Amino acid sequence: MTARHRPLPPSQLTWPWRESCHLRLQAGGMRFLPAIRTAMQSARHSIAIELYLAASGALFDEWLRVLGERVAAGVQVRMLLDAIGCDELRSEDWQRLDMAGIEVRRFNPLQWRHPLSALVRDHRKLVLVDGERAWVGGFCLNDESDPRIAGDQAWFDGMVACRGPVVDDFTELFEQSWALAGLGPISDAMRWRLHRHTVPPLPATEQPQGWARVQAARGGRNNPMLRTLVHHVLRAEREVWLCTPYFLPPRSLHKALLLAARRGVDVRLTVPGASTDHAVLRHAAQHLYQRLLHAGVCIEEYQPRFLHLKAARVDHWCTLGSFNYDRWNSSWNLEANIEIIDLDFCRQLHGLQARLSGDSQRIDPERWRRRQRWRRWREQFWYWFGTRLIYQLRALRRLALPRRKD
Numbered sequence: 001m002t003a004r005h006r007p008l009p010p011s012q013l014t015w016p017w018r019e020s021c022h023l024r025l026q027a028g029g030m031r032f033l034p035a036i037r038t039a040m041q042s043a044r045h046s047i048a049i050e051l052y053l054a055a056s057g058a059l060f061d062e063w064l065r066v067l068g069e070r071v072a073a074g075v076q077v078r079m080l081l082d083a084i085g086c087d088e089l090r091s092e093d094w095q096r097l098d099m100a101g102i103e104v105r106r107f108n109p110l111q112w113r114h115p116l117s118a119l120v121r122d123h124r125k126l127v128l129v130d131g132e133r134a135w136v137g138g139f140c141l142n143d144e145s146d147p148r149i150a151g152d153q154a155w156f157d158g159m160v161a162c163r164g165p166v167v168d169d170f171t172e173l174f175e176q177s178w179a180l181a182g183l184g185p186i187s188d189a190m191r192w193r194l195h196r197h198t199v200p201p202l203p204a205t206e207q208p209q210g211w212a213r214v215q216a217a218r219g220g221r222n223n224p225m226l227r228t229l230v231h232h233v234l235r236a237e238r239e240v241w242l243c244t245p246y247f248l249p250p251r252s253l254h255k256a257l258l259l260a261a262r263r264g265v266d267v268r269l270t271v272p273g274a275s276t277d278h279a280v281l282r283h284a285a286q287h288l289y290q291r292l293l294h295a296g297v298c299i300e301e302y303q304p305r306f307l308h309l310k311a312a313r314v315d316h317w318c319t320l321g322s323f324n325y326d327r328w329n330s331s332w333n334l335e336a337n338i339e340i341i342d343l344d345f346c347r348q349l350h351g352l353q354a355r356l357s358g359d360s361q362r363i364d365p366e367r368w369r370r371r372q373r374w375r376r377w378r379e380q381f382w383y384w385f386g387t388r389l390i391y392q393l394r395a396l397r398r399l400a401l402p403r404r405k406d
């Protein structure tokens, strides 16, 4: 059987809404890292981890030790690691994973014959323990994410700890990408096409409690995660809050934010300040500030450290996960988020928003309008570069990747 005729894994991206889910927001590495570690240490039969970024260091060593102990106790441990996101993992650490008995698959290794296929990355951040507990969010397995190692400069991130029926859906999602990675490099796996799918409606209930839905994406023009957020922003009644480390939104989202603010919705945006790992993306994002401020959007830049959290809240609907809502993520990446309708969770996220706001600098529209000209030029250049580059690469990818004929 040739590679082109191998059976393909299913490609479900949105699951139905599930009720009776237990969902807890764990904001900051001091919250989610010990919780995940403790759960892994007590795993009875399986651990599955899907990560975009893992890097050699003290945190990786700790996870390797914990996972190795579980393998020795008879637990099946699988790690799906993005081949480019994990390029800071030293070769001896890849070997140590093997020696510990951990089943490892690299997502989409670079192939010289199809260099543009490298644009498709598995950007998800997902941990599953015994098929009973799941963590989803923005976590990276690197020392910068651990406040015990990086101290005050640790990246600020968040995960949602989930129990209940939604965990089965995350397990299915993991199995899909595990199978996809098993097919080899993505130029072949691009045959794993998006099925047409309908997005299930919101549950009709007066007192929404414990409702959650898994939503995934794998790039392309019909990105369901982006569509869902835009759908909610366009229908927002009171509030919209978006928090992202890289604010370079696709046009549809940018427009939806402007429209919501202009019709009187309280639209707030929290983004990193000077402390960021990609300064040029911050400059590009700032190119959009003036129009947003003019429309009435409140923009706050978080000061203490790099803000790596990816979350959104529209009235009582919340979403949190790996999706940065930037053009790059929308176009190319495999992503995983959880959507939540739960008053208690909504309060938790609102509390986090207030905490971040207390540590942020609000952009004053009048002062921003009067900023120096060279700063405007810098913003324009990086915005043009970031957005044009992505369009060029998208066009090139269409030419470069083999199309499925059947």
Ligand SMILES: O=P(O)(O)OC[C@H](O)CO
Pocket: 052, 053, 123, 138, 140, 245, 277, 324
């Ligand atoms: O792509 P993200 O959001 O996981 O962030 C990863 C870091 O930015 C890599 O520099």
